[in-house]
Amino acid sequence: MLRPTLLALVIASLLAGCGKPAEGDKKKADPASAAASAPSLLVAPEDLQTLGVSAYASGPVITGSIQPERRADLRAELQAIVLSVHKENGERVKRGDLLVRLDDTAIRDSVQSADESARAASQSFDQAERQYQRLKTLQAQGMSSIQAMEDAEIRRNNAQSDLVAAKARVATARQQQQRTEVRAPFDGVVSDRKVSPGDSAQLGKELIKVMDPASMRFEGLVSADRMSELKLGQTVYFRVNGYPQVDFQGKVRRIAQAANANTRQVEVLVDFAGQQQPGVAGLYAEGRVQSSSVSALMVADSALMREGDKAYVWAVADGKIAKTEVRLGARDDRQGLYVVNSGVKQGSQILRNPASTLINGQRVELTKLAATGKVPAMTGSTGAPAAGTAVPALPMASAASAQ
Incomplete structure (x- = not known):
C-alpha cells in the first residue's frame, strides 16, 4: 500500500503532465504559426x-x-373504336399524314344510304323539270292551262329542294x-400518343x-411588381434545364x-434570337430581362468559397x-x-480556383512574369472578364517547399 505522501506526488505529476500542451498542438492551435510553417x-x-x-444586365x-x-x-x-395508330412518340410527320384510324363501319352505311337518297332525288328533279318544260311550251301555244303549268312548277321546285337536302346529307355523311x-x-x-x-x-x-419543334419560344412569368420595367423588344438572357x-x-x-x-405574375412571350433553340418542349428555363445596364465589380463563381450563407x-x-x-x-x-457589393476593391487580385487546403496568411511566391505585374489580360475594357469569355478552370500551382 502506497504512502499518502507518495500517492499525492504521483497524482500531482499526472495532472501536470495532462495540463501541459504538446509543442505540436501549440503550433496547430496558433493560426499565425501554422501559416508561417506552411510551405510557400x-x-x-x-x-x-x-x-x-464591368457592366451587367439588370x-x-x-x-x-x-x-x-x-x-x-x-x-x-365522333364516338368510335380505335382501329390503328400509325405514328409513335418522336416520329416526324408531314402535313396530311394519317396518324389514327377509327372504325367507320356504321358511317359507311350512312354514306351509302345518303348517296342512294341523293340519286333518287336527282331523278325526281329531272322528271319534274321535264314535265314543267313541256307544260310551259304547251301553255305558250294555248294548248294547256296556266294552272297546270303552275302546278308543274311547284312540283319542280319541291323536287329541287329535296335534291339539295339529299346532297347536304351526303356531304355530312362523308364528312363524318x-x-x-x-x-x-x-x-x-x-409529342404524345394517347390511345x-x-x-x-x-x-x-x-x-x-x-x-x-422549329417554333419553340420561351413562355415565362415575371412578378407583377416589376412589370413596369417590361417593354416589347427587350433582350432576355436565360438558361434552359438540360x-x-x-x-x-x-x-x-x-x-x-x-x-x-393566384400567383400575381404576368406572362411574357420571348422569341429565340438566332437559329439555336432547344428541340424539346416543356423544359424549365430561368433568366433575366435586360431592362437596364449596371456597372459593378464582378467575380466568377469558381473563385468563391462558400461556408453556409457566407x-x-x-x-x-x-x-x-x-x-x-x-x-x-x-x-x-x-x-x-x-456582383460584389463589399469585401474587395477594384484592382484587387484574387485566386481564380482556390483549393480547400489553403491557410490564411500563407506566403505566396509569384513567378517572374507575375512578379513584374505582366499578368495576361483576361479582362474586358473595363477590367472585368469580357462578355462571353470563358475563364478556364486551371489547376492551382504546386506548393514549393519552405525548407
Missing part, C-alpha cells in the same frame, strides 16, 4: 484574377418553360367518314398531340395585359493570401458572374 504557394499568372468594373427575373408555338391536340370528333381518319395538320413531330388500337374513343377524347453550357438569348414579343389571379475569396496582397469575406449581389446569367 507558387502562383502563376493564370492563377490570378484582377477585379474590375432587370426582372423571368421563369417559365420552353413551349412550341405551333402545337395541336387532336381529339375524337373523314373524321375517322385523324391526319397531321402541319409538318412536325408526334392504342382497341380503345374506345369518346367524343372529345384526346388521341394524339403534334408539335412543330442545356447547362448554353446561354440563350431572346427578345420580348408579347406582354400579357392580365396578371394571374462567401469568401482568397485575396493576394503583400506576398500573402488572405481569406476575405465578400457580400454578393445579383448574378449575371449571361456571363455567369456575381
Whole structure:
C-alpha cells in the first residue's frame, strides 16, 4: 500500500503532465504559426484574377418553360373504336399524314344510304323539270292551262329542294367518314400518343398531340411588381434545364395585359434570337430581362468559397493570401458572374480556383512574369472578364517547399 505522501506526488505529476500542451498542438492551435510553417504557394499568372468594373444586365427575373408555338391536340370528333395508330412518340410527320384510324363501319352505311337518297332525288328533279318544260311550251301555244303549268312548277321546285337536302346529307355523311381518319395538320413531330388500337374513343377524347419543334419560344412569368420595367423588344438572357453550357438569348414579343389571379405574375412571350433553340418542349428555363445596364465589380463563381450563407475569396496582397469575406449581389446569367457589393476593391487580385487546403496568411511566391505585374489580360475594357469569355478552370500551382 502506497504512502499518502507518495500517492499525492504521483497524482500531482499526472495532472501536470495532462495540463501541459504538446509543442505540436501549440503550433496547430496558433493560426499565425501554422501559416508561417506552411510551405510557400507558387502562383502563376493564370492563377490570378484582377477585379474590375464591368457592366451587367439588370432587370426582372423571368421563369417559365420552353413551349412550341405551333402545337395541336387532336381529339375524337365522333364516338368510335380505335382501329390503328400509325405514328409513335418522336416520329416526324408531314402535313396530311394519317396518324389514327377509327372504325367507320356504321358511317359507311350512312354514306351509302345518303348517296342512294341523293340519286333518287336527282331523278325526281329531272322528271319534274321535264314535265314543267313541256307544260310551259304547251301553255305558250294555248294548248294547256296556266294552272297546270303552275302546278308543274311547284312540283319542280319541291323536287329541287329535296335534291339539295339529299346532297347536304351526303356531304355530312362523308364528312363524318373523314373524321375517322385523324391526319397531321402541319409538318412536325408526334409529342404524345394517347390511345392504342382497341380503345374506345369518346367524343372529345384526346388521341394524339403534334408539335412543330422549329417554333419553340420561351413562355415565362415575371412578378407583377416589376412589370413596369417590361417593354416589347427587350433582350432576355436565360438558361434552359438540360442545356447547362448554353446561354440563350431572346427578345420580348408579347406582354400579357392580365396578371394571374393566384400567383400575381404576368406572362411574357420571348422569341429565340438566332437559329439555336432547344428541340424539346416543356423544359424549365430561368433568366433575366435586360431592362437596364449596371456597372459593378464582378467575380466568377469558381473563385468563391462558400461556408453556409457566407462567401469568401482568397485575396493576394503583400506576398500573402488572405481569406476575405465578400457580400454578393445579383448574378449575371449571361456571363455567369456575381456582383460584389463589399469585401474587395477594384484592382484587387484574387485566386481564380482556390483549393480547400489553403491557410490564411500563407506566403505566396509569384513567378517572374507575375512578379513584374505582366499578368495576361483576361479582362474586358473595363477590367472585368469580357462578355462571353470563358475563364478556364486551371489547376492551382504546386506548393514549393519552405525548407
